[in-house]
Amino acid sequence: MCAMARPRKPLLSRDLIVETAAALVDAEGLAALSTRRLAAELGVSGPSLYNHFRTKDEILDAVADAVSAQIDLSMFDETDGRDWRTALHDWAVSYRSALADHPHVVPLLAEGPGRRPAGLKVADAVFGAMVRAGWPPAQATSIGALMRYFITGSALGSFAGGFVDDASAYDPADYPHLGQAHLLAERQEVVDERAFETGLTALLDGLALQYETGVRGQWAGRSS
Amino acid sequence: MCAMARPRKPLLSRDLIVETAAALVDAEGLAALSTRRLAAELGVSGPSLYNHFRTKDEILDAVADAVSAQIDLSMFDETDGRDWRTALHDWAVSYRSALADHPHVVPLLAEGPGRRPAGLKVADAVFGAMVRAGWPPAQATSIGALMRYFITGSALGSFAGGFVDDASAYDPADYPHLGQAHLLAERQEVVDERAFETGLTALLDGLALQYETGVRGQWAGRSS
DNA sequence: ACCTGAACACCGTTCAAGT
DNA sequence: ACCTGAACACCGTTCAAGT
Secondary structure, eight states, X not given: OOOOSOOSSOXXXXXXHHHHHHHHHHHHOGGGOOHHHHHHHHTSOGGGGGGTOSSHHHHHHHHHHHHHTTSOOGGGTTOOTTTHHHHHHHHHHHHHHHHHTSGGGHHHHTTOOBTOHHHHHHHHHHHHHHHHTTOOHHHHHHHHHHHXXXXXXXXXXXXXXXXXXXXXXXXXXXXXXXXXXXXXXXXXXXXXXXXXXXXXXXXHHHHHHHHHHHHHTTTOTTOO | OOOOSSOSSOSXXXXXXXXXXXHHHHHHOGGGOOHHHHHHHTTSOGGGGGGTOSSHHHXXXXXXXHHHTTSOOGGGTTOOTTTHHHHHHXXXXXXXXXXXXXXXXXXXHTTOOBTOHHHHHHHHHHHHHHHHTTOOHHHHHHHHHHXXXXXXXXXXXXXXXXXXXXXXXXXXXXXXXXXXXXXXXXXXXXXXXXXXXXXXXXXXXXXXXXXXXXXXXTTOTTOO
């Protein structure tokens, strides 16, 4: 009695697995996600997952793409030469905030979009908008790349939180300028937020300079 | 006969373990590093490692710091208000090249310097130099943070290499602007190199603007 | 002090078996 | 088609035992 196999309605679905995996990773980190633990959370046995995904990596891939899907891209809808800078800024803020909500997922995004649809949508939107705004394709590619460098780098790990909250860790003989470093940890959010905004402003100011130079010279030559 | 325990000279040392671990991670990635595999590579049994390190994570920490130790910091020796930009540029290039030599190690650096001596030396050098160059301490902290964001982000994973080398992956209906994306993979190094230099130049141009504004107003107020 | 094998509580994945 | 338990080849780490 009590037949356990093959219920009339499937117990699992790809979406349910991905949701549960994402919640587990958010709550306890990547290391906490084992197929057995995930299955237990779903109330099934470990091997059941393999009816829906081929490997654990495929599950993680889907989790990563779910995060990419949360990035707002609407600011690129009508970008033109006037407002590429504003669009880039707003996108960067939305991008960072999507990643910051799921910091443990960031390393999974390191591999690039691959075949993940949401990741490709992001690349498509920013590249298309920059070209429409007047950037030559090669420069538009660079912008997509360099923005990703900066944003994933800022979401990968807190700068301020990387310093221990313990003054005795910073011997003045070894680190003469880190006398206040132990204070960084407790001001983590403010410090990282300010550094991100400062860097983003600098990046966009610098790109605006290159844009000016480019349109003036009508993008003659290979940049320079 | 053939007494196996306690030889007169230790078989292992922390340095030997770290070297071997780094070589293994470089060659086969983080996932290939298990304590048992590492021990086998060293010709000892798995538990032997625990005489020299408390956990596997401690070994990885030491590997990460060995990479940080390869970053050139000499450009900060005599930085002043005239050449902070050049120093920052040269440091960024050296930093990126150190990480690019060991891409699998980059995720380990995400946590920040913590108590790792080489990581702290880097933070100390750049912060000290920026303050000496005339940047207010809060801005010097931001510069250290934002440069780390950009550099680790660029080393974490190739942008161009994140796209699959297969034109059929980019359906024009879904991704109207990615018609050439499949070409990125084969031009990986050039594309990433150019994006890095473009971004670095933009970042430094933008910071120079902020520096100008700051010294003119004698850093009145909280930046503005 | 520094190495060993045995052992514990885990992993990801395969597979034959059930309905 | 979709779930099961058993099984395989792994993990990180602890520990008593050896010298």
